Amino acid sequence: MLAMDATGADAGRGGLTTADGKPLKQALATAQSRARRRALLLVLPLLAFIVITFVVPIGQLLFRSVYNDGFSANMPQISAWFRETEPGTEPDEAAYAALAADLAAAAEARSVGVVGTRVNYEMSGTRSLFTAAGRKAGDLKPPFREALLELNGTWGDPQLWGVMRSVSSAYSANFYLAALDLARDANGDIVRAPEGRRIYGMLFLRTLWLSALITGLCLILAYPVAHLLATLPLAKSNLLMILVLLPFWTSLLVRTTSWMVLLQEQGVVNNTMVALGLIGEDGRIQMMYNRTGTIIAMTHILLPFMILPLYSVMRPINPGYVRAARSLGATSWTAFRRVYLPQTLPGIGAGALLVFILAVGYYITPALVGGASGQLISNLIAYHMQDSLNWSLAAALAALLLAGVLILYWLYDRLIGIDKLKLG
Amino acid sequence: MALPIYASPLERVWHWTYKAICAAIFVFLIAPILIVIPLSFNAEPYFTFTEKMLSLDPEGYSLRWYDRLLTFGMQAPDAPRDLSWWEDVRRNATWIDVAWNSLVIGLFATLLATGLGTLAALGLSRAEMPWRRPIMAVLISPMIVPIIITATGLFFFYSRIQIQKWGVPYLGIILAHATLGIPFVIITVTATLSGFDRSLSRAAASLGAGPRTTFFKVILPLILPGVVSGALFAFVTSFDEVVVVLFIAGHDEQTIPRQMWNGIREQISPAILAVATILVVVSVALLATVEILRRRSERLRGLAAA
Numbered sequence: 001m002l003a004m005d006a007t008g009a010d011a012g013r014g015g016l017t018t019a020d021g022k023p024l025k026q027a028l029a030t031a032q033s034r035a036r037r038r039a040l041l042l043v044l045p046l047l048a049f050i051v052i053t054f055v056v057p058i059g060q061l062l063f064r065s066v067y068n069d070g071f072s073a074n075m076p077q078i079s080a081w082f083r084e085t086e087p088g089t090e091p092d093e094a095a096y097a098a099l100a101a102d103l104a105a106a107a108e109a110r111s112v113g114v115v116g117t118r119v120n121y122e123m124s125g126t127r128s129l130f131t132a133a134g135r136k137a138g139d140l141k142p143p144f145r146e147a148l149l150e151l152n153g154t155w156g157d158p159q160l161w162g163v164m165r166s167v168s169s170a171y172s173a174n175f176y177l178a179a180l181d182l183a184r185d186a187n188g189d190i191v192r193a194p195e196g197r198r199i200y201g202m203l204f205l206r207t208l209w210l211s212a213l214i215t216g217l218c219l220i221l222a223y224p225v226a227h228l229l230a231t232l233p234l235a236k237s238n239l240l241m242i243l244v245l246l247p248f249w250t251s252l253l254v255r256t257t258s259w260m261v262l263l264q265e266q267g268v269v270n271n272t273m274v275a276l277g278l279i280g281e282d283g284r285i286q287m288m289y290n291r292t293g294t295i296i297a298m299t300h301i302l303l304p305f306m307i308l309p310l311y312s313v314m315r316p317i318n319p320g321y322v323r324a325a326r327s328l329g330a331t332s333w334t335a336f337r338r339v340y341l342p343q344t345l346p347g348i349g350a351g352a353l354l355v356f357i358l359a360v361g362y363y364i365t366p367a368l369v370g371g372a373s374g375q376l377i378s379n380l381i382a383y384h385m386q387d388s389l390n391w392s393l394a395a396a397l398a399a400l401l402l403a404g405v406l407i408l409y410w411l412y413d414r415l416i417g418i419d420k421l422k423l424g
Numbered sequence: 425m426a427l428p429i430y431a432s433p434l435e436r437v438w439h440w441t442y443k444a445i446c447a448a449i450f451v452f453l454i455a456p457i458l459i460v461i462p463l464s465f466n467a468e469p470y471f472t473f474t475e476k477m478l479s480l481d482p483e484g485y486s487l488r489w490y491d492r493l494l495t496f497g498m499q500a501p502d503a504p505r506d507l508s509w510w511e512d513v514r515r516n517a518t519w520i521d522v523a524w525n526s527l528v529i530g531l532f533a534t535l536l537a538t539g540l541g542t543l544a545a546l547g548l549s550r551a552e553m554p555w556r557r558p559i560m561a562v563l564i565s566p567m568i569v570p571i572i573i574t575a576t577g578l579f580f581f582y583s584r585i586q587i588q589k590w591g592v593p594y595l596g597i598i599l600a601h602a603t604l605g606i607p608f609v610i611i612t613v614t615a616t617l618s619g620f621d622r623s624l625s626r627a628a629a630s631l632g633a634g635p636r637t638t639f640f641k642v643i644l645p646l647i648l649p650g651v652v653s654g655a656l657f658a659f660v661t662s663f664d665e666v667v668v669v670l671f672i673a674g675h676d677e678q679t680i681p682r683q684m685w686n687g688i689r690e691q692i693s694p695a696i697l698a699v700a701t702i703l704v705v706v707s708v709a710l711l712a713t714v715e716i717l718r719r720r721s722e723r724l725r726g727l728a729a730a
Contacts, residue, residue, distance in 0.1 A: 035552040042547025043559060046540040046606065053603045054566050057577035064580050221449050228446045242711065243454050249707040249714075250457050251664040253684050254700040258456040260692065261463060261471045268459060271472050300456060332435060361570020363667055368688055378572040385576055385671070395580075398573045409568050413557070418564050421611055 058402070065395035069170035070118030074111040075102040082168040091161055096144035099155075100137055107134035121390060122163045122174060122184075129154055175396035200380070200397065207377045210295065211359035215306075217299045218355050219348065222306035226347070229307070230314035241311075248304040256365050259297040263287040263369070289371030297365050302358055306351040312422060313347030350416045357408045361401065377401055457704055464489055464697035471694065489698040493519050496695070518683065519699070526679040529594050530662040533601035537658040540602075541609030542651050546643075548610070549617035560610075567607035574604070575671040582672050594677060600668045605658025612657060616650025616721065649721035653714045660710060 016024040072079045077098035085095075106112040116130030133151055140147045148155040166172065166184065177183060177190060181198040185191050192198070225244070229237045247255065262268050270284045279285065287293055317340070325335035363378035370379070377397065384394035412418065427439050467486040468474050476484025495501035497518030503509050513520060547553055548560060566574065578600050582588070587596045620643070628638040644651075666681035673682065680699070687696045 032552060035550070036554050039547040039550040039553040042550075043544045043553070046544035046563065047559060049536075049540055050563055050566070050603060050606065053578075053599045054574065055562070057581035058569070058573070059577075060580040060584065061573065061577035221452070224442060224446050225449050228443075240450070242715070243450050245711055245715075246708065247453055247457055249660060249711045251660075251681070251700075251703045251707065253664065253666060253681050253688070254460070254703050254707075255456060257684070257688060257692075257696055257700050258460050260688070261697065262456055262459060264471055266470070266472060268463075268472050300452065303453060332438075357568055361572065363570065363572045364685075378570055381572050381576060382667075385579070391580075394576060398576050401570060402573050405568065405570060405573075409561070409565070413561055418557075418561050419614065421564065422615060 061395050061402075062399055064392055065175055065399045066173060066392075067170055068118060068167075068172065068175070068392040070114045071164070071167040072170045074106045074109070074115045075099075075168070077102050078164065079168040082165045087165060091145075093143055093145055096148055096155075097142065100140045100144040100148060103130070103134050103137035104140070107137050117389075118167055119160075119163055121178070121393070122167060123160060126154070126160065126163075129160075175392045176400070178393055179396040179400055200377075203375070203377050203380055204400070207360055210291070210298075210374075210376065211356050214295060214298050214302060214359050215352050215356045217295070218303050218306040219352060221299070221303055222310055222351065223344075223348075226307050226310035226314055229311050230317070231319070244304050244307050247300070248308075252301065252364055255301055256297055256368050259293065259300065260288060260369055263293055263296065288369055289374075291370070291374040293369035293371065294366045294374030294376075297369050298359060298362060301365060302355045305358060306355050308422065309350040309354065310344065310347040313344055313350070317343050346416070350412075350420070353408060353412045353416070354421075357405055357412065360408075361405060460697045460700045461704065464694060464701040466694055466697075469694060471692075471697075489694045492693075492695045493698050497521070518678075519680075522678045522680050522683045525594070525677065526663055526681075529597050529601060529679060530659045532594075532598045533605055533662040534655050534659040536598065536602035537605035537609050538651060538655040541606050541654060541658075542613050542647075545610050545613035545617060549614050549620075563610050564607045566603050571604075571665075571667045574600070575668045578668060579671045588674055596672050597669060597677060597679075600672065601662035601665055602658075604665060604668070605661045608657035608661060609651075609654035612654035613647065613650050616647045620646060646724060649717040649724070653717050656710050656714055660707070 018024055018027045078095065081095050081098045091099075103112065106115055112130055112134030113127070116127035116134075119130065120127040129152055133148065133155070136151060140151075154160055166174065174184065178193075179200050181193045181201045182190050183193045229240055229244075232240065260267075264270070265284050265286060265288070267288075269287065270279075273279045274281055274284065287296065321339050321343070322335050325339045326332065330338065360376075361378055362376060363382060366374050366376045367379050367382065370376070378401070381394045381397050381401070384390045384397065409418075427436065431439065462477070463471065463473070465485045465487065466474065466477065467484055467488065474484050478484075494513060494517055498512050498516045500509070500512060503512070544563065548556060548563075553559075578596070582596050624642055624646070625638050628642045629635075633641065664681055666679075666685050669677070669679050669682045670685065673679070680703075684696060684699055687693070687699075
């Protein structure tokens, strides 16, 4: 390369050339860029596929978390009034007339429930206000202010008007506020949600704490097994490895079902303990549909993800180091702590990070065995998607979870390298 | 792992304790999977071993839950079991139907994932691949991003583009499952390619083979074990996937995991254990295949010590 650089300056005239007379440097650059293009061309179809079927949908989700046109699309006139007036303007007769007209139109289009739901997210108890007003909106006579107030005094509530102003724009960061247990007060300032309604922060904390606990349990269980596998002769360890890989290949639902069967109050574990006299017939332990169930089942399911990286780091460790430490007078504990353990740290890091990342987003197992106290943040996202139908809030929660996972993923890639990931 | 002759009594005790601990952990790993197998033959509708089962009395065991699986959803399950009865099974039995759906979805998702994934892995393992790390990170991300987020995003995306109305059955699920399977294909195939001797393809080229001949005659036979295990991973991923199906599938697009999920949530019966047993047998078969392929691949590449 150095020699080529020296001649590179006059390569065009008298430097090194290829057989067909092209300057060598130029020919090499062409060949190299062609090779780069070829490599890229091979990857491009898959990249395009992943972008369309994965990246774009995630983008849609992020868009949903800040966009909800439930109010603005169905109440065009009052939304226009909000756009034209300054925040804090007292609603005048024109505003009430626009509101009444919109309500009548929305009732006609059967979308007044959607409107009420959207306002209800920000101010609870208002959905019925909208549906009730929608039913009578067609019969309202001017002056509309008096007519609406006669229907329900809440229509004059400044807080309601503040909320309606904030939802009259389809774009809103309020779902993120809600996902962080924050809310806006009547003046639009950000305040903490009332004491009894701060559930999401607690759930995020519980998810992190349970994931950390499960990661710790996996590490404690995986370390001795990985060490055994790494120090046995290859033929034997390959045989034992099957015991690790079989759970890995078995359906997640099957493993979860097995734990449901084992841990039930009338299940195998409790029956065995009763038969052994460890517990009385009335002392059966409740291990299912609570946090214990989630922890046990998830530890079992994620254990192979800890054993495999540990094993691949432990296998090449030279046993001579520990022997040398012993011969120099270290006790077996010191030799382990000062010589062996530090060499396995990369495996511990890789396994722990992987298990933690997977645990944070777990859904199926907590949903089936978790009961109420074993639910994680994923379960709440599913609840808002399927039951409460507050999709924007679900999207905001998902976006926060995604941000956390991506940070961990980035960390994993930086520390371990994603291309080092191995399966079996 | 052999205990040296100079080990102190304390070390001897620890050595055996350590082995016992490892054995216990292996039991923890494997017992929950195996326990469903005998329980699925329970004659009673319980999830625990009955007295008769423990005393190995044949009366304690039965195939009634497997029978229930077969007949569930049939029009006339109690009719005599002649040809028309089996016709009824083929047409109406729920589990047969969902198993067929799962197979079709899994097959197409696997083909998509393996085809695209192998091609990309060939590019990714070239030294001159630009932006290798970020591209790899994007391609692996479907495995890392929580499935509930993927499912939610797909739900919004598919309802936006109205994929249900395109008229291609299962299209949304197949595309989603292919996406979820791709990281596994990429990981296994790039791992196989990393042990691939580049001079072989250069040798082929020097002997006059074009890129196409080189690929089909030299590269593909050598990396085939990796490709097949990647494909099996992708298939298992699809075969086991429930969350995306729950979120985006149409009412008639039932799969085995979705049917199982419903069964577990509503009223868990030992029939679920019969399904579980069948799935365990399937996964044992798949694991055995992958294991054989891995050994074959090591032998082909001259890694194994014969």
